[in-house]
Amino acid sequence: MTTERAGFPWILTVACAAALALLIGLGAWQVRRLAWKEGLIAQAQAAGLAAPVPLADLAALPDPEFRRVVLPCDFQNRPHVELQSIHDGQPGMRLIAACEGWLVDLGFVPETISARPARASAAIPAITAVVRRTDPPGAFSPPPRNGRFFARDAEVMSGALGVEAARPFTLYAEESAWPQWAALTPSPPPPAFSNNHLGYALTWFGLAIVLIGFYVALLRRRLRKSAS
Known part of the structure; x- marks a missing residue:
């Protein structure tokens, strides 16, 4: 066989x-x-250790993300919009303003604080901020209502604040634009990778x-x- x-x-x-x-x-x-x-x-660490650059020089950088910058604007006397947010598990909103064509996240205010400080008679010194890239919102993000945003839509926010050209970056304040207003907490997002x-x-x-x-x-x- x-x-x-x-x-x-x-x-x-x-x-x-x-x-x-x-x-x-x-x-x-x-x-x-x-x-x-x-x-x-390594880029984020090096940028965080570098000295802040003037805001006028920021646009000339090939990639400004993670760089620190000096903001010369008087935010206490500028308009802002509010972005619904959560910080440390607490609901509230982030105040978004504009400075020389850039969107600036001034910090977080708890939802329990409804009052806003009066406009200041004198501008405070310049504050520093850190640059982070802003991703466009998702297709199903809710639209803004009554001046309050529910997604970080740079284009629509820029239009609401009178900024002609929206940039894909947000400048997060490292210091308070209202030192006398304890409810405002500047909180730049950490460069988490x-x-x-x-x-x-x-x-x-x-x-x-x-x-x-x-x-x-x-x-x-x-x-x-x-x-x-």
Whole structure:
């Protein structure tokens, strides 16, 4: 009685080779993402340590994000809009004003504070702010109502404040524009970066190694069966 000899598993080999190329490609992509993220973190740290630049020089920077800037505007006597927000688990609103064509987030005011301070007779000294990129709102973000915004829509906010061209950045005040108003809390968002790319890369490369082991074991079993 003769035994039918099985041929070489070409289909399995091609499928495993394609899967292996995909896993290695994903791992290499995560390695590149890791380098990019580390560069971004280094950029944010360097910008945070650099001296604040004059607001007039900000537009000339190729990428002003994370830079600190000096704001010369008198915010106590400028109009502002309110953005619904939550800070440290407390509902309230953030006051958004404009300064020389840039949107400025002056800080958070709790919802329990309904009164606003009177306009000041004298301007306070310039304050510093940090630049952060502003992503456009989602398609389902609610529109503003009665002067209050529910999404950080730079274009619409700029129009409401009389700014001709909306920039994709917000300047977050580091100091209070109303030192006498304790309810206002300047709170720039920290430059938080999730840097899990090394773990993702190791996962993809680990799966590639598992796939190789699976293929070798299956191939050896197939060859032993063919030889018997």
